Amino acid sequence: MSDVHTAPTTARTVTRPRRLRAALPLLVCVVYAVLQLAAGPRWTLFPDSYRYARAAEQYLGASREEAHRTALAAYCTSRARREAHEARLAPTNRTSAHALESAAERTCWEHWADARDITTADPRYQAIFANRPGYPLLAAPFVGAFGVLDGMRLLGLLTAVGGSLLVFGLLRRGAGLSRTAALTGQVVFLVCPLGWWSDQALSEGLFTVCTLGALWGGLVLLRRRSLPTAAAVTALAYGVGAVTRYSSVLVLAAFVAAAATGALCFSPRLRHRGTAVLAVVSAVAAASVAVAMKALALPSSQVTLQDTFTHHFRLPEVSDPWGDLLGLAGRFWRDWAAQQAGLPYFLALTALAVWALSRYGEGLGPLAAAAALTGAFVVTDHPLVQEADRLGVLMWTPVVLGLPLAVDRHWAWHPARKPEPRPVG
Numbered sequence: 001m002s003d004v005h006t007a008p009t010t011a012r013t014v015t016r017p018r019r020l021r022a023a024l025p026l027l028v029c030v031v032y033a034v035l036q037l038a039a040g041p042r043w044t045l046f047p048d049s050y051r052y053a054r055a056a057e058q059y060l061g062a063s064r065e066e067a068h069r070t071a072l073a074a075y076c077t078s079r080a081r082r083e084a085h086e087a088r089l090a091p092t093n094r095t096s097a098h099a100l101e102s103a104a105e106r107t108c109w110e111h112w113a114d115a116r117d118i119t120t121a122d123p124r125y126q127a128i129f130a131n132r133p134g135y136p137l138l139a140a141p142f143v144g145a146f147g148v149l150d151g152m153r154l155l156g157l158l159t160a161v162g163g164s165l166l167v168f169g170l171l172r173r174g175a176g177l178s179r180t181a182a183l184t185g186q187v188v189f190l191v192c193p194l195g196w197w198s199d200q201a202l203s204e205g206l207f208t209v210c211t212l213g214a215l216w217g218g219l220v221l222l223r224r225r226s227l228p229t230a231a232a233v234t235a236l237a238y239g240v241g242a243v244t245r246y247s248s249v250l251v252l253a254a255f256v257a258a259a260a261t262g263a264l265c266f267s268p269r270l271r272h273r274g275t276a277v278l279a280v281v282s283a284v285a286a287a288s289v290a291v292a293m294k295a296l297a298l299p300s301s302q303v304t305l306q307d308t309f310t311h312h313f314r315l316p317e318v319s320d321p322w323g324d325l326l327g328l329a330g331r332f333w334r335d336w337a338a339q340q341a342g343l344p345y346f347l348a349l350t351a352l353a354v355w356a357l358s359r360y361g362e363g364l365g366p367l368a369a370a371a372a373l374t375g376a377f378v379v380t381d382h383p384l385v386q387e388a389d390r391l392g393v394l395m396w397t398p399v400v401l402g403l404p405l406a407v408d409r410h411w412a413w414h415p416a417r418k419p420e421p422r423p424v425g
Contacts, residue, residue, distance in 0.1 A: 074148035134244030159205030181408035213237030222363030332383035353402025
């Protein structure tokens with residue numbers, strides 16, 4: 001009789017830890033959300049956030065003027081809270097936080113209330129955002145339900161934790177790593193700039209999710225599993241990314257196509273149908289974006305370069321933007337290298353990740369490299385020191401995907417793996 005009663009108890013005892021382990025990725029998301037909500041005024045709207053909020057309001061049916069005033073009110077409130085918080089940290093300040101916040105909000109509102117945009121109303125600048133509807137369309141239901149500030153903050157949390165769950169799934173299901181290693185990748189994603197920028201009221205979070213979706217689909221193709229489904233996932237990720245940031249998708253798809261083509265030519269293990277499908281899907285995606293940009297007269301790099309060198313079209317256009325870009329990019333990367341030499345944590349982490357990807361990646365390495373090169377290319381195309389961390393955030397992809405490989409091979413516990421016999425003698 002004792003055996004009859006013991007068996008169900010043992011089964012429940014074994015099932016409970018499994019359920020707890022399965023819930024760990026969600027627990028990580030909950031802890032992250034609590035930490036971000038505790039950040040207070042450190043989360044704030046950016047000028048681009050104002051434009052996305054304005055577009056979201058217009059998608060909800062507001063007029064251009066109504067949308068401007070609603071988005072501006074949220075922007076001024078957000079920035080005023082941040083300014084008041086920073087001013088209160090000054091040792092000589094004696095003004096209350098409420099008075100500082102009220103004054104900053106009033107100044108912001110009076111300055112921009114009658115303007116068409118808080119940066120410039122130049123139609124060339126406005127066209128850059130008007131042709132990227134992906135993020136404001138996604139934000140619209142959140143803004144409609146919770147308002148601009150709460151809605152966009154909730155959306156930021158969801159894109160950040162969603163991106164982290166994609167990293168977990170990519171590593172656990174796509175790459176077949178242990179749960180410990182996949183959790184490592186999820187945590188690294190959330191604590192590095194990829195997680196921070198995904199949490200902001202900007203398009204980076206949605207584009208990062210699209211990039212991770214394309215990499216997951218690409219990895220499944222490289223490993224010859226579920227080819228039609230993986231190809232559809234990759235194409236869908238490119239499609240959503242194209243309406244979010246079409247120029248970045250063009251670069252990403254081109255680099256992935258190049259990586260897949262290189263694998264076909266130089267890697268016997270990856271020379272199979274799945275790799276060819278990935279190369280074709282990515283090449284078609286890049287070509288489609290290029291054709292769409294030409295056919296729809298979408299703003300190209302020529303326009304964004306003029307925006308960069310004329311301070312949002314306030315100054316006369318430059319005659320040779322590409323020549324100016326080469327000079328500025330050279331100065332930027334020299335400065336970047338000096339900064340990294342002084343505080344080389346990114347270089348050290350990247351070196352460890354590249355080693356793990358090259359040794360254990362089995363197709364993940366070329367995909368991570370394609371994402372990193374996309375980030376580097378975007379920064380090179382817009383070499384602005386104040387925006388480099390955001391524009392080049394995909395350069396952290398090898399760290400997020402590579403460090404878990406090292407954990408999986410050297411530090412993770414694999415209960416299902418049998419220990420290898422030791423040599424005798």
